[in-house]
Amino acid sequence: MAARATESDTIAGRTAGFDAAPLLWIPAALVVVALFLYPFGYGLVLSLTPAKGDVLANYQRFFTDQRLWQTISTTLWIALPATLINVGVSIPIAFVMRHPAWYQRALTTLLVVPVTLGTVLVAEGLLTYLGPQGWFNRLLLDLHLVAAPVRLTHNYWGVLLSLVITGFPFAFLLILSYLTGIDPSLARAAATLGARPGAQFRHIYLPLLAPGLAITFCLAFVQAFSVFPSAVLLGAPAGPTRVISIAAYQAAFEDYDYSMASAIAMIMGGVQLIIVAAVLSARGFFYRGPAGGGKG
């Protein structure tokens, strides 16, 4: 390591003296340590020092109080379907649009809009759009598809749909960028041997895409699992959509029990970690190696 450092120093034309360049990362790292790592450690310690009871009292309370532990299953029940829809629908769409064309740029530009506007605005818009007087129900009624307006706000469906609106573009853009990174000559070689697009997808693209899919799934899931604004605004935050982030928020800013809030935040991070670890270890069953073709 030391030898390599000296080598790059000589490349940089340095003859003598102290090279400060390798230390330039320290200020930025200090910010992350002070504002990310330290709060995490502080939160962990705080969660283990409850106002009353022994070290694990907060965690014991979480896993015995039904209103608390149930938030895990409530959140999973929203986040897992949302992630499966977002990733599952993105794969075929990205596959059909994998070849560079004028519409690719146009499409990615359009899709980045809901991601940028964010969950608060999408929730605000969906409240009116999906409401009983909104355009969506109006169209369904005018087409005689339904007899009465469908209830899509202030319940489970509102939250799920808002997660699809902000989550699908995110998953699609990620998968598209992974898919366009796969060398198309691999599929062309298969095509000369008679593989139709369906077979090309199953035997060439899917195995090469697997690592990217695993990462996309994890990122999309972690985002969906930490759903907050739309669960409050579009859901039923007292009941069916009382997700874990709401429980943590209430503990901190309504009960002022920061110790309990930190414990819930730690449990939230723990559940995310478990799912991510499960997905990434499942990835081990797939092909691992370069996807760029011979010339790398």
Place this chain on the structure above:
Amino acid sequence: MIGARTGNRGLERLWSSLVWGLMGFFLINVGAVIATVVVSSFGTRWFNSWLPQGFTTRWYGSAWDEFQLDYLLIVTTEVTLTVVAVSILLGVPAAYALARRDFAAKRWVLLLFLLPLLVPPITYGIPLATVLYKFHLGGTMLGVILSNLVPAVPFVVLTMTPFIEQIDPRLEAAARVFGAGTLRTFIHVLVPLLAPGMLAAALLVLVRTLALFELTFLTAGPDSQTLVVALYYSVFAAGVRATQSVDAMAVVYMVTTLFWLLIALRFVDPTQLVTRVKEQRAAR
């Protein structure tokens, strides 16, 4: 044999039109959601019809007064610009060190910068808010700025590292041969070369900070709210104010964000707003 093949082709065409249809359906709905907000903000009374009874711009006036939009816009601008400036100042040198030098802890440093981008804001936001309140920074402008730095600094580091890697190190070497020190090389050689990348990173951070809800929500006090947090509170308290007034404020937020997004898109690829992981992989 031939029949089966044309059948296959027909199926493929059907499949691809189905996929396009799905995409179209999605985009139409997103467009309609945005249109709903815009139409409502200009409507007088909107009940039981496709469009409001009449159109007016008075909601913007009332929203401006009710939500103190001028104050909100000032706070939002101050927070966003400070976050952009600080994250560039800290992030670009860090990216330079990571791109140009090899050191023992490099893998760990990369992981350190990757973590805040992978862990969702609400998970670390609650412990972070607790710490900020402990130091009496919770609810202040400084607290909001500090919390927004957590995702912004690593984002700049991870977008700038591959950008710096593709700049020829011999240009710096030449400057050093002619006697320029680290600082002079940085100002006269690197900064001009880095300018396009820094502009792109700054715009991306700007757009992301404008739209970042959770961290500001958890750390802001009544007079340090940004637009998106104020929008949340006004939707949360629906019924207190006219829907149209809230919608007018939503339009102001939307126009602000999309204005900067449009500028950003002139310099960056749209996927860059999403795919920081890929850049990270390319950096290795």
